[in-house]
Amino acid sequence: MKLRFQTKEESNQQQQDEFLKLSKLERLYAFFRLMEQMSKFPIKNKEDKNKDNFIIVINTKK
Template identity: 70%
Template sequence: MKISFQTKEESNKKQLDDFLKLSKSDRIYSFIRLSESISKFPVKNKVDKNKDNFIIYIKPKL
């Protein structure tokens, strides 16, 4: 493992350069992997907008 000390700007530039070095298809796969990993992050409970609502069902006449 290599540890390097750099500023945020330097780090961002290196990430961008490394990303742009990838082929177009590799960029897409990289984006998809990133999206999948972000979806696994824990999040706060979502507010259910319909929680306090009620639904009336009317049975059809047969």
């Protein structure tokens, strides 16, 4: 493991350079992986979108 001491700007520039070295397809896959990982992050106040909704099912048999 290598430790590096650098400023935030240097770190951001290094990350950007490494990302831009990837092919377009690899960047797309990296984006999808990031979105998947973000969906697993815990959130404090999760909204239940179906909290006030209900479904009425009417079965009509003739």
